[in-house]
Amino acid sequence: MDSLQPSVAFPVVEERPPIRLLFTALLLVMLLGALDQTIVSTALPTIVGELGGLESLSWVVTSYLLTSTIVVPLYGKFGDLFGRKVVIQASILIFLAGSVLCGVAQDMTQLIVLRALQGLGGGGLMVVTMAAIADVIPPAERGRYQGLFGGVFGLATVVGPLLGGFIVEHLSWRWIFYINVPLGVLALIVIGLVFKPHVAHVKHKIDYMGAAFLAASLTCIILFTSQGGTLLPWSSPQLWFTLVLGFITLGGFIYEERLADEPIMPLELFRERTFVLSGLIGFIVGFSLFGAITFLPLYLQVAKGSTPSQAGLQILPMMAGILSTSIISGRLISRIGKYRWFPICGTALVACGMFLMSTLQLTTPLHTMYLFMLLLGLGLGMVMQVLVLAVQNAVPFKNVGVATSGATLFRSIGGSVGVATFGAIFTNGLQSRLADTMPPGAELPRSMGPTTVEHLPAALRHTYLNAFAGSMHVVFLVAGAVVLLAFALSWFMQDKPLRK
Template sequence: MAQEVRSPDLGGDPAPGEGRSRRSIVIAIGALLLGMLLAALDQTIVSTALPTIVSELGGMEHLSWVVTAYILASTAGTPLWGKLGDQYGRKKLFQAAIVIFLVGSALCGIAQNMPQLIGFRALQGLGGGGLIVLSMAIVGDLVPPRERGRYQGMFGAVFGGSSVLGPLLGGLFTQHLSWRWVFYINLPIGIVALFVIAAVLHIPARATRHTIDYLGTVLIASVATCLVLVASLGGTTWEWTSPQIVGLAVLGAVLLVCFVYVERRAAEPVLPLKLFRIRTFTLVSVISFVVGFAMFGAMTYLPTFLQVVQGVTPTASGVHMLPMVVGMFLASTTSGQIVSRTGRWKVFPIAGTAVTAIGLLLLHRLTEHSSTWQMSVDFFVFGVGLGLVIQVLVLVVQNAVSYQDLGVATAGATFFRSIGASFGVAVFGAIFTHGLNSQLDSALAGQSLPPGTGPEQIAADPRAIAELPSELQPSVVHAYATSITDVFLYAAPVVFVAFVVAWFLKEDKLRGSVTAPDASQTLASNPVERSSYEECARALSVLGSRKGRREIYERITARAGLDLLPAASWLLLRIRRHGTVEPARLAETTPVPLRAITEASRQVEERHLARREGLQLILTDDGVEAAAKLAKAREDSLAELLGDWWGPERPTDLVQLVEELTAELNGSDAERPHLPDPPRDHRA
């Protein structure tokens, strides 16, 4: 999460995408997508398998740690993978992450008890964090800035698809093969990715030196672990006033003080404390924590409700979860687009937290007699609430910070969502376990029970319910239902706190370069780890899309005071760059349609801005003047999107990014454009 200190590339290194065939890039991207798919699926595929896992291995009270161990390990490892990849080469580190992930997956598959599974899940999470952060970073090594938005959109689609496929695949494997195949399935996919990466991924080794904050990383992970242990073990395994819980709480507080001390002196802190001086960042961090708390806590325990209480199969429980995922996608996509187009965003954190709280209250009302229709509606409402807020939080925090802090601020906000996720799963688990034990004791008190069907056995293995006398089974199922749905009732006030906090957000004007984040920034359980340069390139690269190109040429044509088709402006700038252009060949070498090129050619000739010499178009004197106006307007427009980031002290890498994107808008890197000076009324 620390801010990257960029150093210039070594002389002679090719630019991203230079010297590589389209086929080799596509194959390499495909292998990276496989690696990303592994990590993304493992955040969701386990949820529908959890009830079966705890039934076989025992220990329902440890269910939450199967999820929490993965999240904590991936969260702690993410910043280290990013820095080590910069320092020692991303290809080697990516291969190492795959190996660690596959070893963890294989060990999870052969685990014989819950402690083993939890430990192996932590190892798997450590590799998973590396897969996500390094695969996204390698895209920047393979393709130029203009194309990154398209390719990173594919990675976002993988996250979106895994949110849908994960619960379904987890249910299918559990029901028709074994829960162990939830982990074994990673092995063939990972091995293919490993060999393809070794064979086709060739990226220059750019050694960027970092002062890696190992101590800060260990301390913040330790603080989070202490808090999660207190939340999950307090009142269940140990009393709240027991020496163990008090000791863990005190240790967590001491480690937090040490963390603050270390971060104030770290050269590249894992979480820069200066960010908390920015009011918007602090408020967004609180809301992100709560959103992660509710989102992953609910996603972990809803499959247990469906399978144990409703009696549906693991596969069917994955299908039942779809309305929540659909609601989340629809709301997040819609809110992100509305904010990007209107610049108004404050309504979404407020509405999102309110709807999420309502969704939790609806989930609390579910019983063993609830219909599929009622559950689907309640799941959908809950998903819509999450979707309304998760997209906007990343966008808001990016809009509130300086360019230098763009990367670390994004990582910071998503870090708190990750910690909230692990904390939420643990708290949900503690409330569920405590409530279940109490409910089962009440339901079975004074009853004559078959051997192996006491409250402790039923709490550890839901399959024991089937061994009870038929007249006792409804009360035990009701105990499970009440214990799970009570969790949502306790979570509602926590989300209400986020609703109150959201009202204090200040709706600053949205910077033009801040665009809706992709799914990898909003759905992942581990923090985003990108430098400021990479974040800005991701956002601005939308201009390289066909729609974005048309919009920007409409804007710069108007800005230049010319009455031309967008394609005609593009054609004039193309001729200006290359001297001559053959329109018939442009359709073969550029993504602009032939019809648009033909109409543009006709217009520039009719306006006497260009003349024919054989098959070639050459600028006239009037055309030279018009093209110069367009070039200036194009450069001004792109820099204007950066708002107050484009100030007198703008960093070199930002200047380089704008130069690259400006040149690439015409499909060539031959020209280094003159960039405009910052506005005189710049505010820092």
């Protein structure tokens, strides 16, 4: 009878691949994907100074976030269908090709398009590596390995701006992309040699139509938010047609999700109040987080005259705040079994931090700014991971995976829309202020990086910096107002007993 029993799901320890070596390679892959979401922030002012296109600055970040967000659910299905190993290798190759091409970009348009290509690979780096652990680690041992992935993501959030600033200052902004190549090749070699997945492939029906509708909708909505009042006047029929098309394709996405056998976002999840509230709050938190990470280094380098590496160091208070409260809130929730008050307190702190940032003047001491950034980070850390925990605790076990992906998707979409919106608000404000205050006959250079601003005539530099700071005030003021909406939504969250 024993011979008729099915074989165990996991091989004995001796037959496993070298777990530590493989896991190190997977961590390296995760680090590559996570770093590229933040490493560019301190390099953006230098990139604008060389390539021009200040009005398109936010799209260097947005294009990567947009494409990497859209392909996440597809990579999950591809991993089940074709096997995790080949999908990881393919995503690394796409990411590395995009990295090399970004490094040789000759203008802002090329860089934006190539960042989108890089994002197509980057979206797979994180989601497939997380899933790959299930191929080689038994369930009882997975927790400690998955926890290290979370640590790497947090590390990338802190190290990214620092590393980006150091590379820009001592090498060239192009090396923030080239540095991916040796690390990615090393990960490719190790994965190719030691990753031997043994889990049977699962046949899926991939919702390509849903992904296409989602991509079209997000692209149209982000184009509307980023071009309104900057590249196109608000009265432009083309601009409003873009928004209408975005809502039409959003309707197409919802309709497709109702019919799809395996939808990207099962509509039944929206019957769960916790999922809806967590998604909306997560969208707003992503909106604030990526907007702050993108525009704070710009403010520090232009308004405060910081070097790229100094700017990376100067936003450490915000990153330290995020890391500390992420860890502390997780431990407290495990101890007390309640989580509702963390999003409430966190969004309140984020709103206060944003409103305080909107009061910054050119003469504001840096230590005051550090305090505001710390407050902002403490609030963000209290919200991000708690929302995922709340969703996982609220939905049935069979929907935990897709609900977690959905919560992450909302936050990533918020980041894409936030960076584009902040970019439009900043550019529109800067252009209008300069038009009102520039001396007659004065002209600014096409490329306005920190070095260019520093070498402007004194009177013109003063005019530009005042316009720049005033535009940043509006960015943070709008962000604070939006976060107040998340604060209001947080009060409707319910504490549900944590499942054992």
